Amino acid sequence: MNLTLRVWRQKNAKTSGQFVTYQATDISAEMSFLEMLDVVNEELIKKGEEQIAFDHDCREGICGSCGMVINGTPHGPLSATTTCQLHMRFFKDGDTITIEPWRASSFPIIKDLVVDRTAFDRIIQSGGFVSVSTGGAPDGNAIPIPKEDADKAMDAAQCIGCGACVAACKNASAMLFVSAKVSHLGLLPQGHVEADRRVLNMVATMDEEGFGNCTNTGSCEAACPKEISLDNIARMNRAYAKALFKNKLA
Amino acid sequence: MAASAESMQASSAGLILRLWQSSIGKKYVMAVTGLALFLFVIVHLAGNLQIYLGPYKINEYAHLLKSTPAVLWGARAGLLAIVALHIVTALQLTAANRKARPAGYAVGKPVASTFAQRTILVSGLVLLAFIIFHLGHFTIGFVDPALLDLRDIYGRHDVYRMMVNGFSNPLVSIFYIVSMGLLLLHLSHGVSSLFQSLGLRSRKTFRFFDRLAKGAAVLLFLGNCSIPLSILLGIIK
Ligand code: HEM
Ligand code: SF4
Ligand code: FES
Numbered sequence: 001m002n003l004t005l006r007v008w009r010q011k012n013a014k015t016s017g018q019f020v021t022y023q024a025t026d027i028s029a030e031m032s033f034l035e036m037l038d039v040v041n042e043e044l045i046k047k048g049e050e051q052i053a054f055d056h057d058c059r060e061g062i063c064g065s066c067g068m069v070i071n072g073t074p075h076g077p078l079s080a081t082t083t084c085q086l087h088m089r090f091f092k093d094g095d096t097i098t099i100e101p102w103r104a105s106s107f108p109i110i111k112d113l114v115v116d117r118t119a120f121d122r123i124i125q126s127g128g129f130v131s132v133s134t135g136g137a138p139d140g141n142a143i144p145i146p147k148e149d150a151d152k153a154m155d156a157a158q159c160i161g162c163g164a165c166v167a168a169c170k171n172a173s174a175m176l177f178v179s180a181k182v183s184h185l186g187l188l189p190q191g192h193v194e195a196d197r198r199v200l201n202m203v204a205t206m207d208e209e210g211f212g213n214c215t216n217t218g219s220c221e222a223a224c225p226k227e228i229s230l231d232n233i234a235r236m237n238r239a240y241a242k243a244l245f246k247n248k249l250a
Numbered sequence: 251m252a253a254s255a256e257s258m259q260a261s262s263a264g265l266i267l268r269l270w271q272s273s274i275g276k277k278y279v280m281a282v283t284g285l286a287l288f289l290f291v292i293v294h295l296a297g298n299l300q301i302y303l304g305p306y307k308i309n310e311y312a313h314l315l316k317s318t319p320a321v322l323w324g325a326r327a328g329l330l331a332i333v334a335l336h337i338v339t340a341l342q343l344t345a346a347n348r349k350a351r352p353a354g355y356a357v358g359k360p361v362a363s364t365f366a367q368r369t370i371l372v373s374g375l376v377l378l379a380f381i382i383f384h385l386g387h388f389t390i391g392f393v394d395p396a397l398l399d400l401r402d403i404y405g406r407h408d409v410y411r412m413m414v415n416g417f418s419n420p421l422v423s424i425f426y427i428v429s430m431g432l433l434l435l436h437l438s439h440g441v442s443s444l445f446q447s448l449g450l451r452s453r454k455t456f457r458f459f460d461r462l463a464k465g466a467a468v469l470l471f472l473g474n475c476s477i478p479l480s481i482l483l484g485i486i487k
């Protein structure tokens with residue numbers, strides 16, 4: 001199939017960018033979206049032009065590196081799918097596809113479709129871990145965990161930190177990401193010990209990094225390739241109040 | 251003793267400050283003030299529907315509300331503080347959100363959000379204009395001072411006549427009805443959203459809160475609009 005691409009090109013964070021139109025020719029329906037871009041880039045190399053920069057790593061939907069806004073939707077039209085797992089059979093011959101980077105002040109553009117997501121790393125560094133150093137790996141079932149808690153924690157643990165939630169949100173809020181981490185760690189006994197400190201610190205860092213405030217629209221949940229649920233945000237809203245009040249009494 | 255009371259105070263102040271300085275804390279403020287305003291709007295409508303019971307009842311009710319100045323002024327001060335907090339917080343949150351997301355996307359519609367959600371600031375701001383006009387109309391009297399001087403045969407403020415005269419002006423009635431439409435929009439998202447902000451909503455209860463919000467918003471709209479409409483149509487005169 002043949003497609004027309006309108007791709008955001010931007011040299012670096014300091015320059016302003018603009019859309020540039022490219023033709024993607026002879027694209028097979030079996031290609032992934034990133035492979036389609038590889039083909040376009042091959043052509044650009046042949047012509048001696050600068051390739052389109054985009055992030056990618058695993059190309060199997062688990063690392064969270066890839067991500068671009070395709071026709072206005074982060075990770076494109078297919079729900080619960082990362083850009084690398086989106087296949088060209090979901091597009092038609094002759095389609096025009098507009099491709100943009102994540103847009104958020106906290107994710108400044110590095111180049112073209114690549115944004116700087118280290119704000120997420122700093123949020124994790126402020127509490128998204130369990131700080132116990134132990135010896136060897138403990139026995140699998142040494143700590144009993146209720147199935148319900150384990151399920152909720154594992155659902156939250158699906159988050160790959162791609163940032164599509166921030167990209168989709170009209171307020172560029174990181175609540176879905178942060179709440180996934182807070183839930184995933186806080187619901188399990190190992191992480192529960194530090195639950196209060198974690199939620200207070202991670203939310204404080206999230207605010208310092210300049211992410212917006214949640215207005216409960218649900219755009220994040222709809223865009224999330226891992227179907228992280230808004231329930232996590234509600235859980236974090238509860239946990240934050242609890243931690244604040246406990247902190248005050250202590 | 252003194253020291254521990256002082257540190258208690260300090261930590262209470264610290265708690266409030268921390269709430270106020272955090273995104274989630276501000277959302278609690280939005281939600282709690284929103285809930286209080288929502289409950290107020292329900293009670294306010296219940297009171298006003300007494301117009302259908304005739305002049306005696308509603309004038310009696312209005313007289314009762316104003317009979318204890320301490321209670322009246324306490325309630326007024328409380329409401330004013332709640333409205334002010336709601337608006338100041340809303341404006342601060344919205345300013346932060348615009349800064350966090352200065353550029354939109356070139357194509358496509360917003361992902362999964364509804365019209366009521368995206369227009370909550372606009373509906374809120376028009377409501378503010380409405381609240382100011384409404385107070386000027388029926389409470390302070392800068393719209394038409396004569397309305398506040400009406401007396402019934404018992405010498406009480408004739409609220410019944412004030413409403414009938416006030417809403418006999420179609421332009422005024424239309425402004426009220428349009429404003430109630432915006433309240434409908436505002437509450438159809440807000441009343442469900444506030445439970446999410448307070449961490450009380452989940453996937454299982456989403457439908458319940460969503461229906462509660464839309465249902466209550468529609469009932470409030472119908473109830474509120476019925477009064478100017480009944481007056482315009484001559485059902486109440
Ligand atoms: C009768 C008056 C009003 C009522 C009953 C009311 C009620 C509510 C409720 C229940 C919410 C949802 C809270 C939440 O999401 O947790 C809300 C949100 C909001 N209200 Fe109001 N409101 C009123 C007036 C106003 C006014 C005058 C403004 C003017 C700016 C305003 C602006 C907003 C905004 C921007 C939000 C969304 C805030 C956010 O989600 O961050 N409201 N309101
Ligand atoms: S919550 Fe979903 S959209 Fe957000 S970073 Fe995690 S996986 Fe990506
Ligand atoms: S490249 Fe790893 S998730 Fe897409």
